[in-house]
Amino acid sequence: MFDLVIMVDWSAAASPGPAKPSPDRCWLAWSVGGVLSNAEYFRTRATCMTRIHELLVNNDGSACVGFDFPFGYPAGSGLGGGRSASAYIAQHLTSDELDKNNRFDVASRLNEQISDGAGPFWGCPSTAETAYLTAKKPAFVHTEFTEWRTVEKFLREQRKEHSISTVWKLYTTGSVGSQSLTGLKELNDLARQPDIAHRVKFWPFETNWEADLDGIILTEIWPSLNSHASYDHPIKDARQVLACRDWLLEKIAAGDVQEAFAAPKWLSPSRERKCRNEEGWILGVR
Numbered sequence: 001m002f003d004l005v006i007m008v009d010w011s012a013a014a015s016p017g018p019a020k021p022s023p024d025r026c027w028l029a030w031s032v033g034g035v036l037s038n039a040e041y042f043r044t045r046a047t048c049m050t051r052i053h054e055l056l057v058n059n060d061g062s063a064c065v066g067f068d069f070p071f072g073y074p075a076g077s078g079l080g081g082g083r084s085a086s087a088y089i090a091q092h093l094t095s096d097e098l099d100k101n102n103r104f105d106v107a108s109r110l111n112e113q114i115s116d117g118a119g120p121f122w123g124c125p126s127t128a129e130t131a132y133l134t135a136k137k138p139a140f141v142h143t144e145f146t147e148w149r150t151v152e153k154f155l156r157e158q159r160k161e162h163s164i165s166t167v168w169k170l171y172t173t174g175s176v177g178s179q180s181l182t183g184l185k186e187l188n189d190l191a192r193q194p195d196i197a198h199r200v201k202f203w204p205f206e207t208n209w210e211a212d213l214d215g216i217i218l219t220e221i222w223p224s225l226n227s228h229a230s231y232d233h234p235i236k237d238a239r240q241v242l243a244c245r246d247w248l249l250e251k252i253a254a255g256d257v258q259e260a261f262a263a264p265k266w267l268s269p270s271r272e273r274k275c276r277n278e279e280g281w282i283l284g285v286r
Contacts, residue, residue: 002248004059006245008108008127008241009237011026011099012183013025014099017044020145025039025044025132027040027042029155029241031245036245039235039237039238039241043106045099045186046096046099053196064219065217067221068240069184071086071269072085072280073145073279077114078144081280082280092110097107103181104133107124107177108132111132114142115142118137119139119141120142121177123175124136124171127190135171147166149167151281151285152164152167173231191218200212203283207261209262219283221282221283225282226240227243247284
C-alpha cells in the first residue's frame with residue numbers, strides 16, 4: 001500500500017546534537033522500492049525535516065511517515081489535534097536552524113489561555129518558570145478535559161510493562177510534551193510545502209482512519225510497541241526506528257495495513273469521534 005515508509009524518532013532539544021551519532025536527537029529509517037536504509041542521524045530537527053522532504057519529493061507514490069510524538073491533546077482542552085493543532089502551535093512556536101526554540105514560553109501562554117493558572121502544561125528549568133508554568137507538576141484541576149488521551153489511558157491499563165508520558169509534561173526524563181509542541185510546528189511547515197501540500201493527510205483526522213490512505217499519510221507512532229532487541233546498533237533510538245519501519249513493512253507484506261490503521265472496534269461511537277476529530281491515535285494500538 002505504501003511505496004515509501006519513513007519512521008522518525010524526534011527530539012525537542014534546543015541546540016544541535018554532537019557530530020558523532022548520539023541518543024536523544026533525531027533519527028529516521030526509511031524504505032522505498034524494496035531498498036532499506038540504515039538508521040540516519042540528524043543533529044537538528046531542521047536537517048531531519050529537510051531529509052524527510054527530500055525523500056517525499058523524490059517519491060511520487062503513497063507514503064507513510066511516522067513520528068514518535070502525540071498529534072493531539074485530550075478532547076475538550078481546546079487544542080485539538082492534527083492539522084488544526086499543528087497550525088495553531090505554529091502560530092506561536094519558533095525554532096531556528098540550530099533548534100533554539102521558545103517552547104516553554106508557548107506552554108506558559110497556552111496555560112494562561114486554558115486555565116488562567118499553572119497547568120495543564122508543566123515541567124521546565126527553574127529559569128523558565130512563570131505564574132503559569134511550573135517546574136513541578138501542579139494539581140490537575142481541569143473539569144473540561146482529562147489528563148490523558150484515550151489511547152494513553154488504554155496503554156496505561158493494558159501495557160503496564162511500558163510507561164507512557166502525558167502530553168502535558170514538557171521536561172526531564174520521559175517527557176513528550178516538548179516533542180509534541182516542536183513536532184506539531186514542523187508538521188505544519190511540512191504540510192504547507194507547495195510541492196507536496198496537496199498530498200499530505202493527517203491520520204486519522206483526515207483519512208477517516210483506514211478509509212483514505214492515498215497520498216502522504218502522517219501518523220503518530222510509539223516505538224515501545226515494537227521490540228528492537230534483534231537490531232545491531234549501539235543506540236536505542238536507531239534500533240527503534242528500524243523496528244518501527246520493519247513492523248509496518250511486515251503489515252504491508254501480509255496485507256494487514258487496513259487493519260493497522262482502522263479504529264479499534266472497542267471504541268464507543270462517541271469516543272471514536274473524539275479520537276478522530278481531536279485526540280488522534282497511535283498507529284498499531286488495537
